[in-house]
Amino acid sequence: MGADHHRPPPPAPPRLRKILIATVVPLFAATCVGVLLLWPSQAPTRKDAPPVPRYHGTVTRVVVEPCPEVPDLPEAGPAGADGPCGTVRATVDEGPDAGREVETPIPVGPGAPEVAVGDEVILVQLTDPADPSVSSYNIADQQRGRPLVWLLAAFAVAIVAFGRLRGLAALAGLAASFGILLTFILPAILEGSPPLLVAVTGAALIMFVVLYLTHGVTTQTSVAVLGTLGSLLLTGVLGTVAIGATHLTGFGSEDATTLSFLDADVDLHGLLLAGIIIGSLGVLDDVTVTQAATVGELARANPDLTRRQLYQAATRVGRAHIASTVNTIILAYAGASLPLLLLLIAGGRATSEILTTEFMAQEIVRSAVATLGLIAAVPITTALAAVVTTAGRRRAEQREVSRPPDARGEALAALAGSSASADPRPDPAGWEPDRN
Structure with a gap:
């Protein structure tokens, strides 16, 4: 028998619904309490010297000159002899010297910005330690604000044009994620709070806000929330065990080492685990929402599927999703660490030695723990969604069976019964009555 695919699934x-509310609401309340307790008391302040003043400027002239000859000494090195050499004149657009034209040397060295007339640059003001009244300017970087604004505008327009209201909700969820990250998670870690506790609390708050804002307050979203939260907790436990077993210290990157010099109070060991949890959240909610939606669509397409059949069919979809997501995670970590990977390989070290270094072991732990959390998210979310979907359907079927027949149905049944019970008599001449 065919099924009406346009009919929405039974609620x-x-x-x-009361059970879901009694489960989700206390978890959300506990998350809010944790955020209030861990909220940083004050904005993070620098513990070293104040930063160098930076101002916007516009290049008005570039003069290239031949570089002076450098004596060929072993201790001199090749730096500074290749150029380019010359001066750059730029107009300061802001700050105490706004409108003034200053002269700076052409930037040189690895990663130095290439400048031309009309470029918008970042100028840093350097003060002479011997005479604070004397200052000079150098070009530090290019201004990238305007191109980034146009790129983000195109990004937002594309999402809204394709997703409409759902795309607008996704943008609001993205803004909420960055807001929570910048106003709570990072300042709380810098203040000295335990990074693992801050990461779990902040990730849970992001999950609640983003999922309900993007997908609505429904039972399907609640299933995705519970599946995501359970997978996050499992990821945290697995990450703790893996980091302890591999004896990782958190000093596997130059950024972590620099951070330890700037702020010795930051727990880099916990920061590594916090990064694994927050990084896993972005992929976990994708998997859990997909699994919950898959179970709902399968139940709508074939209402005759049992709970076990729904679970098996949706799990097959989840396996395909996980197979592609694992490759995405590995390539994402490899792409972000490509320069350091090239540096390690160029050093001529053995592959086994490279894989067991602090940095490579750290990336392997990140990938493995995130993948295990994703794999666990599929059965957890699929089982919850199958229970919710079949429970709603069985209650609807019971109401349909127990519904009393209406007057029209009784009349049609009576007419059908009287017509069937009639005994037409044959005509004596052999003619039969018109059965039409």
Whole structure:
């Protein structure tokens, strides 16, 4: 028998909705309490010297000159002899010297910006330690604000044009994620709070806000929330065990080492685990939402599927999703660490030695723990979604069976019964009555 695919799936019964509310609301309340307790008391302040003043400027003239000859000494090195050499004149657009034209040397060295007339640059003001009244300017970087604004505008327009209201909600969720990250997670870690506790609390808050804002307050979203939260907790436990077993210290990158010099109070060991949890959240909510939606669509396409059949069919979809996501995670970590990977390989070290270094072991732990969390998210979310979907359907079927027949149905049944019970008599001449 065919099924009406346009009919929405039956809603979850009131009892099941109450169970979901009684489960999700206390978890959200606990998350809010944790955020309030861990909220940083003040904005993070620098513990070293104040930063060098930076101002916007516009290049008005570039003069290239031949570089002076450098004596060929072993201790001199090749730096500074290749150029380019010359001066750059730029107009200061802001700050105490706004409108003034200053002269700076052409930037040189690895990663130095290439400048031309009309470029918008970042100028740093350097003060002479012997005479604070004397200052000079150097070009530090290019201004990238305007191109980034146009790129983000195109990004937002494309999402809204394709996703419409759902795309607008996704943008709001993205803004909320960055807001929580910049106003709570990072300042709380810099203040000295335990990075693992801050990461779990902040990730849970991001999950609640983003999922309900993007997908609506529904039972399907609640299933995705519970599946994501369970997978996050499992990821945290696995990460703790893996980091302890591999004896990682958190000093596997130059950034972590620099951070330890700037702020010795930051727990880099916990920061590594916090990064694994926050990094896993972005992929976990994708998997859990997909699994919950898959179970709902399968139930709508074939209402005759049992709970076990729904679980098996949705799990097959989840396996395909996980197979592609694992490759995405590995390539994402490899792409972000490509320069350091090239540096390690160029050093001529053995592959086994490279893989067991602090940095490579750290990336392997990140990938493995995130993948295990994703794999666990599929059965957890699929089982919850199958229970919710079949519970709503069984209650709807019971209401359909127990519904009393209406007057029209009774009349049609009576007419059908009287017509069937009639005994037409044959005509004596052999003619039969018109059965039409």
